[in-house]
Amino acid sequence: MQKKIPRVNRFSQLVRSFRVVRLLLWTLWVIYRERRRVVKARERGNYEVQPNTDVLIEVLVAFRQTAIKLGVLMIKLGQFMSTRADLLPERALKVLTSLQDEVPPESFEHVVSAIEAEYKKPVGEIFSKIETQCAAAASLGQVHKAVLAKTGETVAVKVQRPNIDQLVMMDLNSLRFVIWVITKFVDTSFIDLKGFYREFRRTVYEEVDFVTEAANAKRFKEMFKDDRAIYIPTVYEEYITRRVLVIEWIDGIKLNDYAALDAAKIDRLQVATRTVNAYFYQFFEAGFFHADPHPGNIFVKAGSSPDEPVIAFLDFGMVGSITKGMKRSLRDIFLGFITRDAHLMVQALSRLGFIGEGANPVAIEKAIALILEQYHGVTLAQMRELEMDDIAQDMINLLYGQPFHIPAQFAFTGRAIGTLLGVSTGLAPDFNFIEVAIPYARAFLGLDANSMRDTLQEVLTQVLENGKVLLSLPRSVESLITRIDSGQMEVKLANLPQVRGRRGRNGNGGASVSIPGGSGRASLFFMFLASMGSGVYLTTTHLDIPGWFCLGLAAVTALGMLFRR
Template identity: 70%
Template sequence: MPPTYLLRYICWRKVRVFMRSISPPRINRFSQFVRFFRVSRLLLWTIWVIYRERQRVVRARERGNYQVQPNVEVLIEVLTAFRHTAIKLGVLMIKLGQFLSSRADLLPERALTVLSTLQDEVPPEPFEHVVSVIESEFGRPVEEIFSSLERKCTAAASLGQVHKAVLASTGETVAVKVQRPNIDSLVIMDLSTLKFVIWVINRLVDTSDFIDLMGVYNEFRRTTYEEIDFVREASNAKRFKEMFQDDPTIYIPTIHEEYVTRRVLVLEWIDGIKINDYATIDAQGINRLEVAKRTVKAYFRQFFEEGFFHADPHPGNIFIKKYSHEDGPVIAFVDFGMTGTLTKNMKRSMKDLFLGFVMRDSHTIVTGLSRLGFIGEDANMAAIERGMGLMMEQYYGMTLGEVRDLDIPEVAQDIENLLYGQPFQIPAQFAFTGRAIGTLVGVSTGLAPDFNFIEVATPYARKFLGLDAAGVGQTIQDLGGQLLDTGRVLMSLPRSIDRLISRIETGQLEVRLANLPGGKRTRRRRRGQQNHVQLANGNGGHGSTAWVIMFAVAVAGGVFLLSTAHLVIPGWFCLGVAGVTVLAMLFKH
């Protein structure tokens, strides 16, 4: 090594060591206080206005006045201020804005659009910061790692940004993801502030009927700490690569493990077209419908088969490779910081949702949503079922394009009343999943208006529900258990009805009436001969009535299951119970 170069290298090392000792500058106490004040004020104002408008509408609708609507102009004003401040403060505020942009149960559509472009407005950090982080993480000059590193970032997010580079060792083009400065300190500060604001709000008002604030906080905390750990993101990427290694239609970039730290992540560069760049897709002669199918199929596999999914599918994270497979477009996913997992209980409830959707049974759908935590305890279940039935009637079997072209303001108003007027909430574990699904639906609609989700979902749903060859044994076992439970209930029904009728006739039944005029609750007891209910004449009359009711219920259930739900085994089981009931009545007489 020439002496001049060696001397210059030693000087550079001393300078870099000094720079690492002083950068990035720590946030002083005054700056911390100012940020705490701005974040607290912003969150308190935003949550209070949303809560106030919601309560005003809910109270009006409780009085039967369905003409009252939230003050959209006030909501737009507060959300516009939130967006501007969030862009300046960055980090957690941007993630909160993204969360709010998916909450159709909290905000009207016009207000939601204010936050829809928040992700695209995040300003990048200076290039000097990028160089400083890379050199401090790997302990050597950036020129030794990359033969070229573009100054302009290709993508900027709330927690980091991406630059295109070329590895000096192999000449391979790569994507370099670098964290923003002071990210750990800012995350800790913002999370502490958010927790304080939630504590204050919970002391002042009860928001549990429309949002679980502490649950949302815990979900924010979990996902944020996962996103700022690039080692974990690299592990997620490798898991997805293994997941799709035998699928030529899906591509996951390779991670360069020798260049992975908690603050820097180097992975294969994807030379592709953004999934929402429709003009370029058409110019390349790519089949947009096939792109939509393959993208959605990949997500159905993640949801139904793996139970582990990419939770941030916005257009900047999904590409169509330019040099795709000869059999059609190859879809490439990037950015694996946000992922989701489906637990066994969640899968069980989701099965109820699918069965309800296939059977067009709004009651089963609402039950599944309630088990998943989407519906509060004080909800008007009958009203929600009617709303679900209305949506099923209007939208079942339609393509996304047909839904988009519909002009049914009355139905839209009914749906908004359903969401806004009931304790319908998004559980914390679904805080970002709903946004992901909404984004995926939007992208698919833009790609191919004729795309039909039901057609693509059917094979995955069959496997998920255990209706394929591999799962038929478990399905029969589960069905057998359900039939036994149903049989026990049906066989015990006459005895239960006997007891009920006996209590009515002897005056032992107590009836409680709630929400009477004046807000008072009264209690009325039927005693002796007062308000006496005579259901049958002669001894044992009410027992015969019970068996008749038993017979009628069994026949009605069997006819419904066979003719409407097309469930053969449960239907014939109910008819069999009806036959046994008739025999029991004959033997009794």
């Protein structure tokens, strides 16, 4: 007889809600307080101020301990926060990264009850054997090794934790209430807590549905069907439900089990290269990636050739995607980087959702300009020699000190890349992460062999020398014209007594000019001046293509003024 899983009673709900609210209120308040202190100091021009990391670590250690006791969503929340460089500095983030390995399993009795409730039959009719000790435990579910009664195949059975829907709803309501309290009484314009809640809620509901996870696994299976270096386990369609998932069991060696890899004489450099290549393919070509690449989810498949190891991926609950619009904005960020155009980068970041409402784009633009200055002139060869940790730390400092927030997809991407850096370096200290990334990034950004002369560095140099003025000129002219048309700007021409129109002398001997024909002719006139001046400057500095472009624009503008007489 199937045993029904008891729901959480009202008293237990109240006790849990009180503990969750108290935990979240204190944790989010300390994070907010430190973020506010840093942002306010930097608004005053004091960039030396840093968050009090010791205080943050203290509160996060307490959060981790309580989250493990409360389980389910609090553990997931801690894992989610561990990806958020916009909320916490690096040392504080590390406090939460171990949560994945500290999750206690549920009783085997619950596993049996959940299986029988989903399939409406005794567990013995479904599996001829199922191990009582779980193979892996996560915040929302756990995995047991089993043998299918029908076929005799060895499988992994993933089962959700008890009362998952009820607990998720309760804890999300508590989180929403705490964020409402904080935003109600303090200024949170520089930290998007509501956006954080929306992102977290969406990712939780995606991960808690095993039907979605099964669809993700099948999509990865299709993506890598022709790649012998990558293996994706098969999902058993007959056994897919929202709360139980049956998938092929994979025997192998974890990526961080270096002793076992060496004992099997596995080429660790090949393991690192194949794993990172698989991820760059997901990021740059497929636009769909496995977002939880910790060593427990990536194996060297048993029976692999030592020189050609097969990499197997597991657990497809957390995934990320990069759309065409996101790709276009990412290209703009890249172009802004190589042309040192902080404005272009801020626009692209805003489109991607990094800059929330109420942010100060001027302050963000200045901060990005500082980063651009720091890395300006770095060659491709020098880029290969840079410490990725140093670059990451510079970006983290930028994110933490400014009103940024990281959309979940990019938080997943950042965590995936950070994890891959650690895994690949551990596997093979000489592994060159950037060297592997360059071909994928080049194709992703439209800088492949068809659009390059000799090397990526030459393309970057050409764009920097020949394209920067063209990129910035339309925006500058547009801004100038807008200000003139709206009456925000009065143009003064000094010592020009022959200029047509009404003149009013000012105290400096200049002249306020009114051009006949209204604001339309004024717009054309000043576009003509800007284009002509730019064209002359560019051609005299031997930038012929952009120079003749500007001179042509000036000619077209002059014709426009003639026809508007």
